[in-house]
Amino acid sequence: METVNEKRIQGESIDLSGVEEILEKYKGVRGALIPILQQVQAVYGYLPEPAVNLIAEQLNMGASEIIGVATFYAQFHLTQRGQHIIKVCCGTACHVKGAKKITEKLSKTLDVRVGMTTEDKLFTLEEVACLGACSLAPVMMVDEDVHGKLASDTVSEVIKTVKESNISQ
Amino acid sequence: MICKEEIVETQKKINTQRPKIFIGMATCGLGAGAKGIHGCIEQELEKQKLEADIIRTGCIGMCTHEVLVDVVSPGRTRVTYGNVNRAMIPQIIEEHVGKGDVVKKFALSQMHAKNEADTPYSNIPFFEDLEMNKGQQKFILRNCGYINPDSIEDYIAAGGYRALKKVLKTMTPKEVINEISKSGLRGRGGGGFPTGEKWASCAKYPADEKFVLCNADEGDPGAFMDRSLLEGDPHAVLEGMIIAGYAIHATGGYIYVRAEYPLAVRRLKHTIEQAKQYGFLGENILQSGYSLDINIKEGAGAFVCGESTSLQNSIEGKRGMPRTRPPQSVEAGLWDKPTVLNNVETFANVPFIINKGAERYSRIGTEKSKGTKIFSLTGKIKNAGLVEVPMGATIRQIVFDMGGGIPKRKRFKAVQIGGPSGGCLPESLLDSPIDYESLMGAGAMMGSGSFVVVDETTCMVEMARFFMNFCASESCGKCPPCRIGTTLMLDILTRITQGEGDEKDLDTLEQMCDEIKVMSLCGLGQSAPNPVRSTLRYFKDEYIMHIRDKACPTATCVALHKYEVIPEKCTKCQACIRNCPVKAISGNTKEVAFIHKEKCIKCNLCYEKCNFMAIK
Numbered sequence: 034m035e036t037v038n039e040k041r042i043q044g045e046s047i048d049l050s051g052v053e054e055i056l057e058k059y060k061g062v063r064g065a066l067i068p069i070l071q072q073v074q075a076v077y078g079y080l081p082e083p084a085v086n087l088i089a090e091q092l093n094m095g096a097s098e099i100i101g102v103a104t105f106y107a108q109f110h111l112t113q114r115g116q117h118i119i120k121v122c123c124g125t126a127c128h129v130k131g132a133k134k135i136t137e138k139l140s141k142t143l144d145v146r147v148g149m150t151t152e153d154k155l156f157t158l159e160e161v162a163c164l165g166a167c168s169l170a171p172v173m174m175v176d177e178d179v180h181g182k183l184a185s186d187t188v189s190e191v192i193k194t195v196k197e198s199n200i201s202q
Numbered sequence: 203m204i205c206k207e208e209i210v211e212t213q214k215k216i217n218t219q220r221p222k223i224f225i226g227m228a229t230c231g232l233g234a235g236a237k238g239i240h241g242c243i244e245q246e247l248e249k250q251k252l253e254a255d256i257i258r259t260g261c262i263g264m265c266t267h268e269v270l271v272d273v274v275s276p277g278r279t280r281v282t283y284g285n286v287n288r289a290m291i292p293q294i295i296e297e298h299v300g301k302g303d304v305v306k307k308f309a310l311s312q313m314h315a316k317n318e319a320d321t322p323y324s325n326i327p328f329f330e331d332l333e334m335n336k337g338q339q340k341f342i343l344r345n346c347g348y349i350n351p352d353s354i355e356d357y358i359a360a361g362g363y364r365a366l367k368k369v370l371k372t373m374t375p376k377e378v379i380n381e382i383s384k385s386g387l388r389g390r391g392g393g394g395f396p397t398g399e400k401w402a403s404c405a406k407y408p409a410d411e412k413f414v415l416c417n418a419d420e421g422d423p424g425a426f427m428d429r430s431l432l433e434g435d436p437h438a439v440l441e442g443m444i445i446a447g448y449a450i451h452a453t454g455g456y457i458y459v460r461a462e463y464p465l466a467v468r469r470l471k472h473t474i475e476q477a478k479q480y481g482f483l484g485e486n487i488l489q490s491g492y493s494l495d496i497n498i499k500e501g502a503g504a505f506v507c508g509e510s511t512s513l514q515n516s517i518e519g520k521r522g523m524p525r526t527r528p529p530q531s532v533e534a535g536l537w538d539k540p541t542v543l544n545n546v547e548t549f550a551n552v553p554f555i556i557n558k559g560a561e562r563y564s565r566i567g568t569e570k571s572k573g574t575k576i577f578s579l580t581g582k583i584k585n586a587g588l589v590e591v592p593m594g595a596t597i598r599q600i601v602f603d604m605g606g607g608i609p610k611r612k613r614f615k616a617v618q619i620g621g622p623s624g625g626c627l628p629e630s631l632l633d634s635p636i637d638y639e640s641l642m643g644a645g646a647m648m649g650s651g652s653f654v655v656v657d658e659t660t661c662m663v664e665m666a667r668f669f670m671n672f673c674a675s676e677s678c679g680k681c682p683p684c685r686i687g688t689t690l691m692l693d694i695l696t697r698i699t700q701g702e703g704d705e706k707d708l709d710t711l712e713q714m715c716d717e718i719k720v721m722s723l724c725g726l727g728q729s730a731p732n733p734v735r736s737t738l739r740y741f742k743d744e745y746i747m748h749i750r751d752k753a754c755p756t757a758t759c760v761a762l763h764k765y766e767v768i769p770e771k772c773t774k775c776q777a778c779i780r781n782c783p784v785k786a787i788s789g790n791t792k793e794v795a796f797i798h799k800e801k802c803i804k805c806n807l808c809y810e811k812c813n814f815m816a817i818k
Contacts, residue, residue, distance in 0.1 A: 034633075063518070063519075063537070064517055064518040064519040064520035065519060066520075067499070067500075067502055067516065067519050068499070068500070070502075071461070071500060071502065081745075096404065101521055102519070102520065102521055105504060105521040105522060105678070106501075106502030106503050106504050106522070107502070107504060107525075108461055108501075108502035108503040109341050109501030109502065123423070123571050124423030124652045125243075125423045125424035125580075125581070125585075125618060125621065125652065125668070125669075126580035126581050126654055127423075127608050127667055128423075128583075129581050129582065129654065129656055129660060130581075131698075153643050156407070161462065161503070162231075162421060162503075162505060162514035162672065162676070163228065163421065163422065163423035163424065163425070163426075163462075164361075164461065164462055165420060165426035165460075165463060166229050166426065166427040167228050167424050167425075167426055167578055167580035167581075167586070167652075168230055168265030168266060168268075168426075168578075168580055168587050169233045169234060169268070170232055170580060172579075173235060174462075177464050178232070179229055179232055179233035180231075180233060181230070181233035181234055182234070189245075
């Protein structure tokens with residue numbers, strides 16, 4: 034597959050060897066499309082078009098079918114996202130305890146709308162249905178860390194810590 | 203393969219003479235900062251040159267008091283410290299771990315002694331006697347927060363996999379199904395279908411392949427008991443699944459778990475590996491000749507995948523859309539093979555039933571709803587957390603006895619049971635029992651067990667709008683009644699909350715509730731109108747106030763705010779005056795506050811800061 038190994042998209046080249054590795058792992062496994070997409074997204078942060086085409090070719094299915102699956106689930110993204118993903122919980126308990134204010138505060142602090150990525154590609158702000166940590170409402174998740182009992186000022190602190198840890202890395 | 207000696211060895215390991223420190227490290231604990239506390243404890247032990255075993259446990263259910271740290275000194279009972287912060291650690295380590303003296307001012311409770319030789323401390327209440335735990339019966343949550351969920355040895359020492367051994371060595375599949383049927387266990391995922399009946403109908407279809415599926419796609423906003431079980435006692439769920447697999451002759455199994463629960467996914471992977479090492483899973487389980495392999499499938503963030511046929515489509519790698527039934531899943535489910543799908547909590551009940559016997563199990567609960575049910579108690583409540591109560595307990599018991607009532611001296615208004623498929627029950631139903639039939643009759647639903655308490659500051663119309671918004675955005679779009687119906691209902695509700703409602707809207711809403719319920723393809727659509735229907739039934743006056751008077755009685759709907767002070771309620775505390783960014787409020791310690799309309803920018807801050815609901 035040397036021809037598809039590297040494709041140019043928006044002037045930027047993508048190394049597809051990661052996709053091939055994942056495809057190799059799932060060879061012959063039934064119903065493997067979703068885990069494949071999940072792992073490809075874990076590598077690239079989103080589902081790049083060349084990767085989707087390669088998966089389609091290898092699994093012998095239409096790219097449209099894959100896009101159909103990818104757009105059905107909230108987890109998959111077709112465009113590049115930020116380095117850190119902020120998920121604000123909008124479950125019932127968080128809603129009752131003012132999740133809306135948390136989203137507004139984040140939106141203001143980061144200068145980004147819900148579902149969008151900041152200009153420095155550092156953060157993507159998202160709203161999710163429920164993170165299942167209702168007793169700590171309102172809650173948000175930054176990457177895999179859950180932050181609970183939030184208030185407007187603690188939100189800024191969390192963002193500050195994440196930014197600082199980014200610099201120190 | 204595990205033998206008796208190994209179990210004895212395991213138990214010995216657990217009963218060592220070193221002090222033990224348990225830290226609650228489920229998602230709720232981690233969210234409250236358990237990771238930092240864990241590091242702090244390690245540092246402090248090193249600093250004070252003390253030795254202790256640190257054990258990470260799941261959630262014990264007292265989420266309000268997270269971070270929870272338990273300390274056991276050799277020969278004494280286990281003491282729980284609540285709301286632990288870094289400042290408390292040095293003292294706890296020095297006095298309790300070092301000298302064996304409990305730090306009374308931080309201690310929340312102590313557990314009953316497991317060995318008679320363990321002496322309890324005086325003046326510390328027992329865990330079971332705490333307000334929150336009285337009236338609870340922890341059968342399914344028995345291990346959560348007690349054992350290390352990452353250790354199969356801990357689970358075995360606590361009596362784990364005994365049920366599986368009993369089933370494989372002494373019972374035929376038919377006997378297993380009979381036992382489950384006799385116990386009266388019903389599905390804990392919401393519908394309440396008798397589990398034994400489901401297994402029996404699947405068992406009767408002969409096929410070369412059969413599947414047992416665990417639905418861990420806990421999507422109900424406000425529910426987290428499945429997550430807690432998976433994080434706190436994953437082996438119990440797995441054991442129940444293997445038993446189910448044996449009963450229906452399953453050849454394969456999947457646990458479909460939400461990707462939003464990364465910790466649960468990690469724990470489950472580890473659990474499956476361990477079970478395979480010990481011979482409880484895989485080829486020829488415990489030399490019985492029965493083989494079963496179980497895999498994990500991570501969900502990808504679609505609520506509708508909690509519906510059985512959608513879930514199966516999703517495992518097959520397709521869009522998670524439901525299909526028409528029949529055929530039912532038990533006949534042609536995953537890859538068109540006979541399939542049994544049960545919820546996490548249902549599977550967790552199975553080992554308990556096998557160990558204790560169906561007869562003993564069926565003594566818990568009511569006539570038609572047997573056993574216990576775990577609720578995740580959240581919202582405007584003092585003691586948020588997990589509660590496990592026998593079926594038939596009343597709402598009042600959960601809210602006021604275990605939950606400790608409503609904080610900030612506010613009044614109870616309603617409890618939302620069952621998430622987007624459930625309903626809001628008012629004060630007048632506080633004494634009604636919680637079982638499948640009573641809840642259904644009252645217009646709610648067991649759902650998966652979310653139990654969100656709302657107080658007088660919550661607007662019920664806005665609540666209904668919130669759930670309709672959820673259903674509309676989660677509708678998969680396959681059938682028009684759900685796809686279009688929920689969107690139209692959302693439009694009407696939004697209009698009402700913005701003061702643009704019409705009296706005819708209420709009739710339209712009621713009519714649409716019926717239509718969507720009857721015509722939708724799957725459970726999501728059929729139950730989507732429930733929150734609207736139940737609020738219309740119990741809180742119609744609030745709808746009417748929004749429509750006729752263009753006023754929101756709780757002043758939640760921002761578009762309807764008038765920004766006036768209610769003189770009778772104002773305590774002259776001046777919180778609103780201090781917080782107003784444009785200085786539009788006047789008043790002092792002798793005069794009630796007054797909002798000058800010409801200066802007011804309607805930022806809503808005064809309303810939020812007022813503790814007495816004196817601004818409308």
